[in-house]
Every structure is written in C-alpha cells, then in structure tokens.
Amino acid sequence: MARIVMKFGGTSVADLDRIRAVATRVKRQVENGDEVAVVVSAMSGVTNQLVGYCQALSPLHDAREYDAVVATGEQVTSGLLAIALQTAGVDARSWSGWQIPLRTDGAHGKARIEHIEGETLIARMQAGQVPIVAGFQGIGPDNRLTTLGRGGSDTSAVALAAALKADRCDIYTDVDGIYTTDPRIVPRARRLEKIAYEEMLELASVGAKVLQTRSVELAMKERVRVQVLSSFDDGPAPYENETGALLPGTLVVDEDEIVEQEIVAGIAYSRDDAKVTVRKVPDRPGVAASVFGPLAEANVNVDMIVQSTGADGTTDMTFTVGKTDLARAIQVLEGAHGVIQYGELLTDPDVAKISVVGVGMRSHAGVANTMFRTLSDRSINIQVISTSEIKVSVLIAVEYTELAVRALHSAYGLDVG
Amino acid sequence: MARIVMKFGGTSVADLDRIRAVATRVKRQVENGDEVAVVVSAMSGVTNQLVGYCQALSPLHDAREYDAVVATGEQVTSGLLAIALQTAGVDARSWSGWQIPLRTDGAHGKARIEHIEGETLIARMQAGQVPIVAGFQGIGPDNRLTTLGRGGSDTSAVALAAALKADRCDIYTDVDGIYTTDPRIVPRARRLEKIAYEEMLELASVGAKVLQTRSVELAMKERVRVQVLSSFDDGPAPYENETGALLPGTLVVDEDEIVEQEIVAGIAYSRDDAKVTVRKVPDRPGVAASVFGPLAEANVNVDMIVQSTGADGTTDMTFTVGKTDLARAIQVLEGAHGVIQYGELLTDPDVAKISVVGVGMRSHAGVANTMFRTLSDRSINIQVISTSEIKVSVLIAVEYTELAVRALHSAYGLDVG
The missing domain is CATH 3.30.2130.10 (VC0802-like)
Structure with a gap:
C-alpha cells in the first residue's frame, strides 16, 4: 500500500471519453490498495479559450479577474472526474483550491504556493475517498482565486504530494517518460528509468519540457518522488519495482536513489x-x-x-x-x-x-x-x-x-x- | 441617485461584443449617479454544455459535483464583465457566491437562498465600485457550491436587491417588458407599464415565462421593485418616471403602486x-x-x-x-x-x-x-x-x-x- 498523487494534464482529460479512461486508471490504483488523490488540469483548449477572452477584452486586464475566469477550467474537470469515478463505484469528491485551502501569495496570474492544509484530505483518503483537486489554482491573502501560471498543475500536484506526505507523485502526460534525447531526432533514444532532479532541471531548461521547471525544483526541495507516465498507455497499473526491473515511465528522484x-x-x-x-x-x-x-x-x-x-x-x-x-x-x-x-x-x-x-x-x-x-x-x-x-x-x-x-x-x- | 441591481441574462452576455455592450449600459447607469451592483448569468449555451457533460457521465450524477461544474459559467461571465468595465474606466470587481457570501440551504441543484451578507458590497458601492455578482449560485452549509436551479439568476438578483436595500432591481432580458398577451398571437398586444406581483405570478405560471416564478415570489415577499427591460434596446438609460410617463420596460410592483x-x-x-x-x-x-x-x-x-x-x-x-x-x-x-x-x-x-x-x-x-x-x-x-x-x-x-x-x-x- 502506498499513498499516491496522480496528476492528469489537459490532453489526458480532453473529452468525456478521456475522463472516463482516467477514472478507470484511478480506480485500478485504488483497487491496488493505494490511498489516492488526483490533480487535474482543464480540458485541453479550455484554458486557451478563457485566456483569449480576457486578452480580447483588454491586453492589460486585471490579473485578479483573469484568475477568477481562468481557474474555472480545472473546477469543471475536477467535478466531472468526481462524477465519472462515482459512476465507476469509487468514492470521490472535487476540491477547489479555496476549499482545501491551498494558500498562495498574492501574485495573481503567477502565484506561488505557500501552504496546503493537508489534514482534511488525508483523513478523507484514509476513509477511502479520492480527493479530486483542481490544479493550477489556490486562494490568495485577499480571499480571491489565484493561478500558478501556465503548466502550474504539475506544481500543484508536487506540492500536494508533499503536503499529503505521499510516497509518489505520478504525472500522466502525453509522453511515456523522459528520454535520453528527442526521439524525433534520434530514433534510438532510450527512455530513462530514473533521472536525478538536477538532471531533469537541466534537461527541462534546455528544451525537454515534459515537466514545468518549478514543479521539479519543488520536488527536489521537498524530496517528492515524481513518476512521468503516459496516460495514453493502457498497460498494467504503474508500480515501482525495487529490484530494478523496467518501470512503465521515468522516475525523477534524488541522485542517491540511482544505483547504476x-x-x-x-x-x-x-x-x-x-x-x-x-x-x-x-x-x-x-x-x-x-x-x-x-x-x-x-x-x-x-x-x-x-x-x-x-x-x-x-x-x-x-x-x-x-x-x-x-x-x-x-x-x-x-x-x-x-x-x-x-x-x-x-x-x-x-x-x-x-x-x-x-x-x-x-x-x-x-x-x-x-x-x-x-x-x-x-x-x-x-x-x-x-x-x-x-x-x-x-x-x-x-x-x-x-x-x-x-x-x-x-x-x-x-x-x- | 438610486441604488440599483442590474441583472443580465445569458443572451445579454452571449459573446464578448454583448459583454462590452452590457459594460456600456452599466457605465451609463453609474454616470447617472446611481450606486450599481450587477448580477450575470452564464454566456448563453455554456450552462447547457456543462449540464450536458454531467448528464453524459451519469444521469444520476452527484448534485454537489453538478453544482461545482455548472456554477463556473457565471464565474467566467462575472470576471469578464469586470474586465470590460475596468477597460471602460469603471471600477468593478467580480464576486462568486462563496466570496460574498451568499448562503443557501444544502439542497444542491435547487438550493434556496438563506442569507446574503450585504455590508461589504454596500461599502464597495458607496466607495464607487461596481460589484459583479455571479448569479445562480451560493455556498451551502457544507462549504460547497450550490446552484439555485435553472433561471436562478433572476432570484439571485432579487435577493441581492433586498440584501443591498436597493431601490430597484432591473432585469435585462431579450424582451422589452411584460405584454398583455403573447404578441406573436395578438399583434395588437400592449406592453404594460406596471404589473402587480400577483398578476406577474399568475401570468408566469401559465406560460409568460419572462421571470422565474421564485424570483417574483421573493420580490413580492421582500417588496423589491422589479423592472423588466430589453438589453437589446440601445435607447436612453431606463428611469422611473413618477408622473406616469411611459417607462422603457415593465415595472413589477405592489398593486398599491398601480394608480390606474x-x-x-x-x-x-x-x-x-x-x-x-x-x-x-x-x-x-x-x-x-x-x-x-x-x-x-x-x-x-x-x-x-x-x-x-x-x-x-x-x-x-x-x-x-x-x-x-x-x-x-x-x-x-x-x-x-x-x-x-x-x-x-x-x-x-x-x-x-x-x-x-x-x-x-x-x-x-x-x-x-x-x-x-x-x-x-x-x-x-x-x-x-x-x-x-x-x-x-x-x-x-x-x-x-x-x-x-x-x-x-x-x-x-x-x-x-
């Protein structure tokens, strides 16, 4: 049994079929005996549409109103996934940033997480309920919604994993892991089983943008073990093999964990x-x-x-x-x-x-x-x-x-x- | 100078151009010297889409999750209208139901308003700021979002007008008032200048569905004067003429106010x-x-x-x-x-x-x-x-x-x- 935060990006929840597929995957993790919390992005395209509305009304729009508008995308996905999980027989409930609360500073549009109150969610997980957390957002000191900047849901997931004392943060994305280089250039590129935080940071900052840089920095600081996985791979539930057998994704960890x-x-x-x-x-x-x-x-x-x-x-x-x-x-x-x-x-x-x-x-x-x-x-x-x-x-x-x-x-x- | 709650329905905020037009109308009311609060619906089509998502995932979906999903529509409009008003030079800010707070009972999907904390909004209005309130929603005793049922934004507006001790609640809609009968059947139907609450209730319940029945009941109970107006009419700012001259819409009032x-x-x-x-x-x-x-x-x-x-x-x-x-x-x-x-x-x-x-x-x-x-x-x-x-x-x-x-x-x- 492990405690796991699963994060699904926009393409992984792009439509109702994909949301149902995510529910199936979460259910499998729950049936594996794990305590699970989920972080979701907005359905792909939604955030761009909402940002476009704000831009069209004013290029110099109020960042507090931008946040109120744009944060709704993840709120929708979290509610829909909760319904899909309940329909699949899994106890689940959605959480907006302000309900947890997930507190940030007041830098609207690019806020930084300051504190996540984890006790309530841990109690729910221990009682068998799956919290579905709207990513990318929190509540600022002015009691208004804040967003973390583009790609911020990765950071939400890692910060939540730290607050919940999770054993692992699984980031589901449209690639199946971190590669030794871009497979479009080198077909013989190899998926890495493990990569050190520092390496991931250097690779991310020079173009391999699988994870948001801030999320990796936070994982390194909080020592959160992050696994990058494909949500389009319908293989068996991901698991971590301590004997060193091939993992289904790439594990981003402290370099001390990388034996070979x-x-x-x-x-x-x-x-x-x-x-x-x-x-x-x-x-x-x-x-x-x-x-x-x-x-x-x-x-x-x-x-x-x-x-x-x-x-x-x-x-x-x-x-x-x-x-x-x-x-x-x-x-x-x-x-x-x-x-x-x-x-x-x-x-x-x-x-x-x-x-x-x-x-x-x-x-x-x-x-x-x-x-x-x-x-x-x-x-x-x-x-x-x-x-x-x-x-x-x-x-x-x-x-x-x-x-x-x-x-x-x-x-x-x-x-x- | 009067204190006025202006409510705009889905067709009145259907796209960015319509939202800009609403901002212009609100600005005119502010420049008239009035204290103004605004209640908005979701952009037309949005609520149906969100409801459709929930239905498709499960006809028996959790009403609490339905509320979390569906309430986002009004949140988006309130933020966008705040941006449009600021761009037009009017101080404005969006308010979600939970921020006011607008407290309801726990009947998710068809909640009833129990209390609206009006002091903060009144202070903002007196300081010259226009509160833009997301209609149709509140916060329940479980600290989760609630919705008031379809058409609930009318009820939000009337309840807000009562809480803010407003002189009038102006409901902008796609018709320009209440008629003696359906003009599609009787071309010589006449727009009523005034109508009594009780008459409006009887007309609404037998098919003249301009206002949600609950909103009229509430207006009658709280003695809120309601004016029904067209948001597609770009004439002069609506005003109430005490000498009995023709009003630009229909005023729904106590029968004592109707002289002739x-x-x-x-x-x-x-x-x-x-x-x-x-x-x-x-x-x-x-x-x-x-x-x-x-x-x-x-x-x-x-x-x-x-x-x-x-x-x-x-x-x-x-x-x-x-x-x-x-x-x-x-x-x-x-x-x-x-x-x-x-x-x-x-x-x-x-x-x-x-x-x-x-x-x-x-x-x-x-x-x-x-x-x-x-x-x-x-x-x-x-x-x-x-x-x-x-x-x-x-x-x-x-x-x-x-x-x-x-x-x-x-x-x-x-x-x-």
Whole structure:
C-alpha cells in the first residue's frame, strides 16, 4: 500500500471519453490498495479559450479577474472526474483550491504556493475517498482565486504530494517518460528509468519540457518522488519495482536513489537562443557591467557568456539571449554605445545550444573533452562553451543541430540496442 | 441617485461584443449617479454544455459535483464583465457566491437562498465600485457550491436587491417588458407599464415565462421593485418616471403602486397540460383521496379539478396534469383501478388552458361572465373552469387557442390603439 498523487494534464482529460479512461486508471490504483488523490488540469483548449477572452477584452486586464475566469477550467474537470469515478463505484469528491485551502501569495496570474492544509484530505483518503483537486489554482491573502501560471498543475500536484506526505507523485502526460534525447531526432533514444532532479532541471531548461521547471525544483526541495507516465498507455497499473526491473515511465528522484549511475543522462538542444557579439570594447575594469547592466534593466536574460581579450587593448564579449529578446537587446546596446564605446555589434539568430547533462560528471573527467572531440570529428565549429557542475553546453550553427545530437548520443553510449 | 441591481441574462452576455455592450449600459447607469451592483448569468449555451457533460457521465450524477461544474459559467461571465468595465474606466470587481457570501440551504441543484451578507458590497458601492455578482449560485452549509436551479439568476438578483436595500432591481432580458398577451398571437398586444406581483405570478405560471416564478415570489415577499427591460434596446438609460410617463420596460410592483388599475392585466395561455377524466367512480366519501392520493405519491402535479355527480350514484372526476406527466398518471390510475373502482379512464392531450388575470377582479364582478360569453360567441366549448381571486382559467380544445386569446384580448379592451 502506498499513498499516491496522480496528476492528469489537459490532453489526458480532453473529452468525456478521456475522463472516463482516467477514472478507470484511478480506480485500478485504488483497487491496488493505494490511498489516492488526483490533480487535474482543464480540458485541453479550455484554458486557451478563457485566456483569449480576457486578452480580447483588454491586453492589460486585471490579473485578479483573469484568475477568477481562468481557474474555472480545472473546477469543471475536477467535478466531472468526481462524477465519472462515482459512476465507476469509487468514492470521490472535487476540491477547489479555496476549499482545501491551498494558500498562495498574492501574485495573481503567477502565484506561488505557500501552504496546503493537508489534514482534511488525508483523513478523507484514509476513509477511502479520492480527493479530486483542481490544479493550477489556490486562494490568495485577499480571499480571491489565484493561478500558478501556465503548466502550474504539475506544481500543484508536487506540492500536494508533499503536503499529503505521499510516497509518489505520478504525472500522466502525453509522453511515456523522459528520454535520453528527442526521439524525433534520434530514433534510438532510450527512455530513462530514473533521472536525478538536477538532471531533469537541466534537461527541462534546455528544451525537454515534459515537466514545468518549478514543479521539479519543488520536488527536489521537498524530496517528492515524481513518476512521468503516459496516460495514453493502457498497460498494467504503474508500480515501482525495487529490484530494478523496467518501470512503465521515468522516475525523477534524488541522485542517491540511482544505483547504476550513467555518466551522461541525456543530450538536450534548444533553438530558442540568439548570439550577440560586442566587438572591440576598451578593456578596462567595469566593462562587463557596462554591457550587462543595461540589458538586465531591460529584463533581457543573458545566458552563455564568453570574454576574449585581444592584443590591441580591446576585448570581445559574446553571449546568448532568447530569440524573442534579440530586438530589445540590440536596441538597448545601440542606446548604450556612448557608454560602452564598442567598435562593432554582431548578432546571429541561427544558432543552437547543445547540452550534455549528467550528475555523473561530478566524479568523471573527460566528459567535456568527448563532446569537443565528437563535434570536431564532424567538422562542427563550436562558437561558445559554457559549463556547470552537471552540464556542458556549446553553441553551434543551427543547421548542425540534428547531426550534433545524433553524434553525441552515440558517443556517450546512449543508443538503444 | 438610486441604488440599483442590474441583472443580465445569458443572451445579454452571449459573446464578448454583448459583454462590452452590457459594460456600456452599466457605465451609463453609474454616470447617472446611481450606486450599481450587477448580477450575470452564464454566456448563453455554456450552462447547457456543462449540464450536458454531467448528464453524459451519469444521469444520476452527484448534485454537489453538478453544482461545482455548472456554477463556473457565471464565474467566467462575472470576471469578464469586470474586465470590460475596468477597460471602460469603471471600477468593478467580480464576486462568486462563496466570496460574498451568499448562503443557501444544502439542497444542491435547487438550493434556496438563506442569507446574503450585504455590508461589504454596500461599502464597495458607496466607495464607487461596481460589484459583479455571479448569479445562480451560493455556498451551502457544507462549504460547497450550490446552484439555485435553472433561471436562478433572476432570484439571485432579487435577493441581492433586498440584501443591498436597493431601490430597484432591473432585469435585462431579450424582451422589452411584460405584454398583455403573447404578441406573436395578438399583434395588437400592449406592453404594460406596471404589473402587480400577483398578476406577474399568475401570468408566469401559465406560460409568460419572462421571470422565474421564485424570483417574483421573493420580490413580492421582500417588496423589491422589479423592472423588466430589453438589453437589446440601445435607447436612453431606463428611469422611473413618477408622473406616469411611459417607462422603457415593465415595472413589477405592489398593486398599491398601480394608480390606474385595469380590471384585467393580461391573457395567458398554456399548451403544456393534458386532460384526464376518471368516469363512473362510486360516489362515496374518500373517493377524491383515492384518486389524487396515488398521483401525489407518484409526484404527479394535478391542476384544474372538476367533479360532477351523475344520477346513478357515480361521479366523474376531471382534472389536468402536465403533458410530460400524462404517461405516469395513466400508469398510476390503471394500477389503482382495484381501489378506485372507476368505470372508464379518458385522456386528452390536445387541450389549452386560457387564463384571464388581473387584481382588479377582486373589486369588479362580471369578469368571468365576459370570458364565458366571449368564448360562447365564437362557439368555443369550455371543458373545465377554475378560478382564483385574481384569475379565471378555462380548458378548451387546443386548436382554438389563438382564436380564444385574440377574442378575449379585444373583449377586455386590451388592444392597442
């Protein structure tokens, strides 16, 4: 017997047939002897429609009213799933965020969870009832509805799992787990049985968006074991096999739980960045601040940064910004030309960031070198390099994306079979 | 300056353009110097869709979950109208039933309002803010959402007007007032400037369904002055003219307020009834109970009842039931044949009930006689008669409906011009 929070996303509850299928799956978990709570998203398309209404009435709408409107999507799904479960003979009841209560701060539209009152729900679960919680929402200090930002239902589920002291949080989605890389690029990509929180965070932030980043951060902080599963797979009930047999999804856990640690967990890529080079900047103290200060003030996030010094007393600064921020970055830097006194401003939106991620890097040397050699062997030029404790990222020309990902996937021994 | 509750039904908020038009109308009322609160229904079609979801999952769904699902429709409209009003420069905020709170009993799906906490809303109105209240819903003793039954937003509006001590409750709908009869049958039907609560109740219950019956009962009990107006009429802001000039809608008020009292306010008709005759019942004490007891137990509502006694020691009982109840009524009476010992059971679904309504009848004789003579002059046979203090109803063959309504409308001097 375990206590499990099951979370179903929008495509998993897209229509009444899918909601019935979810009820069947929840029933199977209950019949397995587990104590179960469920978190649901809005039926797919509903949130977009409601957001569209608010936007159409005013692009600068009151975030408190936006929350009151948009939070209804999950309220509908929670009630419908409760009816479907009752019809299937399972005791269930819906809970809105304000009823639990799930308390958040007052940042309407992107609120953060502060406290979930878990006692009532735990008592209901122990009495055999399944709480169906409307995801993505809570109640703020002003007694009004708040929402957690897009994808917030994952965060709701993880926070609920922590508050209910659940053994596991199962996130049902439209993929069947986390892969070593994008299977559309590398058909021999392998589903990971387990992945460490830190690895998941690095993979998510560079493009493998299966789980909302905040939900993984929260899982890591609260030590909630998260399982990513497909809701479109009608196989046997997911279970966790302590002997290491293949799991039906991917378990996101503390790295201590991963016995057979691979050095590299996966290869991620992103085509969402643009490269900016500020050339021939006088090389004096404070020059970095003169470049990045104005960008920060304009809310432009800067990622990979490289500085190289020339022989003539000037320096070149190269960095990446989000593609959607590029126009703003150019505007800011041109406006600051008098202060920075650079010689030339070069930009290139046709770049890709390729990252090798793995907690095993901490104890194994040579991971970065394997990456550089592999790319060199394919004549792929590395434009920028950045590293963290568990990640090496390089910037390359965008047309080499697939070639680079495939080559690295093989080089680190991640291919299936 | 007056304090006014404005209520907008589903067709009045059917899409974003209509919601913007409602915002314009509310703004005009605010600019008139009035304190305004608004009650809204769900966008038209939304409630039906949500009800359909619940029905499809289970015809015997949990009414508490039905309420959680269906109450979202009004929540969406209230938030959207708040955004539209803010965009138009009017301070506004949405209120769900649980936030006010609007407390109801625990009869989920058909709850009755018990108490509305008005102080907070009054303070907001006095400070210049327009509360936008989600109609049709409240919070029950179990801290769960309740709904008031179909059309319940009218009742929400009247109850709110009472709680806020409003001078008037304006119900915006898709007709521009209450008419002396159905204008589709009598083109010369006249819009009533004023109508008494009791008359409105009789007209509503026999087919002129502009306002939900419960809302009129509540208005009468709480002495709330209700104005019925068209939301599709873009004329000047509605106002109440104390000199008796033509109002833009119909005011539903206490009969004392109606100075120039007509004897008859209107002619109503209904084709929703069926006639049942139980023939040759042994004429002994308790025979009525033996017929109507089993019907009541089966939840069949019986309306007009006539008993005539023959010479042979038997009696005939004729009455009407709702057409949708006819099959059940037949089943019940056939099942009770051994107890009632009637000779024959006759039914006729092809009947219409025509009613003449007016509080003036109390002090004027001859109203019923005018009705009988008018119908007789057109050779229309009266099958059943029933009367109340302010109403005379007759049952006739359905094919004479239009002829009878037109003839009576003329006979009582109700025609325009």
